[in-house]
Amino acid sequence: MNNVNHSSVDYLVQLSCGYWKSCILFAAVEFDIFTLINNGKHTRKDISQSIRSDERATEMLLNALVSLELLTKQADRYDNSQISELYLVKGKPYYQGDFIHHLHNIMENWTMIRETIETGKAVSLKDLPEEVDPHDLRDFITAMHAIASVKTEILCSKICLQEAKTLLDLAGGPGTYAIACAKANPQLRAVVFDLEHVVKLTREFIQAAGVEDRVITQAGNCLEDSFGENAYDAILASNLLHIYNPENNRKILKKCHDALRSGGQVIIHEFVLDETRTHPQFAALFSLNMLIGTQEGASYSESEYRAWLENTGFKDIKRIDLVSNSSLIIGKKIL
Known part of the structure; x- marks a missing residue:
């Protein structure tokens, strides 16, 4: 029986679902969650009411952002991590939300990569x-x-x-x-x-x-x-x-x-x-x-x-x- 290298399999899984992380960040930026938290909205209820979203789904998004180290969580309170406070709060000098929004905009082009490789032309x-x-x-x-x-x-x-x-x-x-x-x-x-x-x-x-x-x-x-x-x-x-x-x-x-x-x-x-x-x-x-x-x-x-x-x-x-x-x-x- 061949031994399975679980770290190799995990690398392939992480590579394959890498777009999950991008989409979580894209959604958070579109909802402007980091700015909301900076402005005093710290609970799932406050945030879901502010963005007019489902509270349970919002909690899942917030917890995912914690797992990505973009938020921190103590009890029911969410706060921005240092990187989010510096680069993801609208109005800050080095705000990167506009660039992230651009990458979100071009994501659909990447779904055309197979046809682009086949033809050698930018299908997008x-x-x-x-x-x-x-x-x-x-x-x-x-x-x-x-x-x-x-x-x-x-x-x-x-x-x-x-x-x-x-x-x-x-x-x-x-x-x-x-x-x-x-x-x-x-x-x-x-x-x-x-x-x-x-x-x-x-x-x-x-x-x-x-x-x-x-x-x-x-x-x-x-x-x-x-x-x-x-x-x-x-x-x-x-x-x-x-x-x-x-x-x-x-x-x-x-x-x-x-x-x-x-x-x-x-x-x-x-x-x-x-x-x-x-x-x-x-x-x-x-x-x-x-x-x-x-x-x-x-x-x-x-x-x-x-x-x-x-x-x-x-x-x-x-x-x-x-x-x-x-x-x-x-x-x-x-x-």
Whole structure:
């Protein structure tokens, strides 16, 4: 009789039901349970009345959140755990509910993974309307601001902009990084470059940050439009190149080289694969996410980024790993 490795079987079970945990978190965020608890609703009765839900079912959800260490429980009282208090209470500086909501929104795309693998095409894009839904766009840009907000301090500390006077934040979305870089470097002026319907929202984030005098927007398409000639001391391409294929990425980086002054730097911020293309795990999974959700996107390795930079004229290329699954790959324009 063969011995059963129960830990291996349990690993497969945990892997198979992993989406249970995601769905519990998604429901809690949609109900805004963590904010309710922060505001004084601590019992199953109080919470179920606040969200107009079944009390027994609400208790099950709350107990599951305790098991996930997102809540604590003493007798009949529920409280937020430290992580929930910091990141899941609406109105807190690093609130991540908007980003979690975005991941909830794209969950259905992952149910199409088999057909996507069979065809090699993003099935989720097949029936999308030509016009971008304003509500969906605001959800996405707000989500990108949420996840960027927890990375701004470490990113700004790792890039040297003390001598830079101009920064281009390419496809910068909410402009979170441009705003943070401008605040950290008083001499810096920044331009957030993105599509016309995006920069309308970007201006709201710039205004809220009170940096309208030093951070502006420019509408454009990074594949179709020029970024200028010898115009910038630094260009940030954060979470952009994973959307495109290698040919288009070389095209974007060539335009970055043209737009930089001599001595300027391009700063790529991405989830970088190792040379086996299997690790880190998040980058490998994210590559599938790009297959499912974009026309030609993927995660790429350091050697690929280096080759594109070298082919487009960049020198002194270096990599800096951040603490949050992502890395910076920086190249300089040296004439």
